[in-house]
Amino acid sequence: METIVSDSMVQNTNQLEGRAVPEKTLGDIQVDNPRMTARNVNVFYGEKKAIDNISLDIGVSQVISFIGPSGCGKSTFLRCLNRMNDTIDICKVDGEIKIDHQNIYDSAIDVVSLRARVGMVFQKPNPFPKSIFDNIAYGPRIHGLAASKVELDQIVESSLQRAGLWEEVKDRLDQPGTGLSGGQQQRLCIARAIAVSPEVILMDEPCSALDPIATAKVEELIHELREQYTIVIVTHSMQQAARVSDRTAYFHLGKLVEVGDTKQVFTNPKHELTQDYITGRFG
């Protein structure tokens, strides 16, 4: 028994290092009704190439999940979609990413307006150290979304309601958002993202810091939000990807190996790397 385990471990590391990654992505990168389209995207951190020639469509009102081993570039690619990589000095992006047929790296598009259209939820819940109300109201305020105080109240209430947090916090909107539990904080961050009415919500491992119950609530929330928003979620949990997403993309060493309907990817993967990863043989 022991020998088998150690042998397969040795084999696994070898597999990861030396195995051929296909030049071309398997599966259908295109969808009928794309919200965002990425074509031939390369990302460099200084000299190092983090993303190698990735093309992918993200459909309207779809949940797409990015899976893959650590360091495969899925988070990097996610952060390209709302230009959060701009904050990293040495990061360089080339290729073409479009939202509703507009190139987001075009000088005509302002990064602020892009991020208002493509919201983001981070790995660690990061509410502002302000009141719950101000956390939600911040985005609408800076973008001038609310014409009056009443309208702002409405935005805050509806965002919290859609994030399933309203009942829990409606009596303490003036208390600091940092005083909430981890799961509540993450839903607060989702509500904050919804409050500016984005078209796309990017989620970078939103449940990795949460317990299973909080995770279940966030997943339930993603289910409800898919009606209105396009959601891109990076996750390390295969079960989560299988539960919440319509499409799944498997990344490996900076390349997009395979993309397809979640059901197909999990039951009948086209590439053996995908198969090995989802069956837990490495990663």
Add this chain to the structure above:
Amino acid sequence: MTDRTYQGLDPLQAAERVAASINVRKRKETRFLWLGKTAVSIALGFLVLLFAGILSKGIPGLFQYYVTLDVQLDSRQLDPSDQMTVESLAGGDFDGVIRTSLYEALGNPEGRKAKREARRLISSGSSQRLMTYVLDNPEQLGSMVSMQFAVDDDVDTFLRGLISRETPEADRRISNQVIDYIDALEDQGRISYEISDYLFFGSASRDAEMAGIRGALVGSILTLLVCIVIAFPLGVATAVYLEEMAPKNRLTEIIEININNLAAVPSVVFGIMGLAIFIVVFGMPRSIPLVGGIVLALMTLPTIIISSRAAIRAVPPSIRDAALGVGASKMQTIVHHVLPLAMPGMLTGTIIGMAQALGETAPLLMIGMVAFIVDVPAGVTDPGTVLPVQIFMWADFAERMFVQKTSAAIIVLLAFLISMNAAAILLRKKLERRW
């Protein structure tokens, strides 16, 4: 590694070794604890010694001796032209009036020598005091008022018991005759020991009994105001730019190194620079709080920049991500989120810088703030001096009474410092509670 049969320690053996190492660790911990406690108590001991020394010397300095005289405010003698203006009063013989009442109190001594000795009892600033009183209370003109005048500094020193009666007359600063007069006045209950109004309301004076810190205190406040108004915004802006906006390249690296170097430059060098640039090149006047404040601002800038940068760096990046993620611009992220969170830390650095600036003497000597200035500065462009320089000057004077005045001024300086820090800590607490 080469010994393939090595199977690791037997658990019992390992437990024994751990137990042995625990003893060593415990001994080290105890030793460290004691070292720490000793160090803290030595430091506390010195602090207590320092405060005891300053307070025991300085508190007597807050008081001085006064003699009460009944002065006949003769209008013809005091205001010959009867106009009640500063100019007309300047023609009045205030000294004469005081002298008359003093002689009266002493039983009208005969002879020039005796009179001269009697005049030595009272501070030469007394006529000024009487003139101010008459100006403030013109209705009292013509009546008899009882007023307190400071005694001369030698008399004060004698009354404090610092000049002994046993010392031969030739070695003493006051004569036997004066001592007799003092005894007579004391018998009449005219000598009193009270909180010194000259110390708090007087300005620089060569006469110890009249010397006060008001001018220096106002000068210090004005200089610090100029300093903070220049240094705080400039320092915070520099820190924000370097930390949040500047590209990380060779140029910013050089700037960074030089800011750190600047923090280590001796303060007197800033004084020389202030002299060379602001006074020589720009032709600004000497001894003014404006130049002093600018020089001190340059001196405190590195402190403020370095601590502000540390405070900005301590703001978690996740907050910046959060703000950028909802579409805040870079400026909005900084102003709405980074600065408020970094503000307590920035204030701490600013307080440290201000405290440094408050106690600084050397650079101000270079720009002439050591000048003997009697008037209290009314603005940042009036010549003035500052508390530490005043202390430095007084410490240099020979009269015994200046020792007490110096210590008293040090107490005032410390009180100023402590109240400034307390205000800043309160402000910081308030800002912190907002979250």
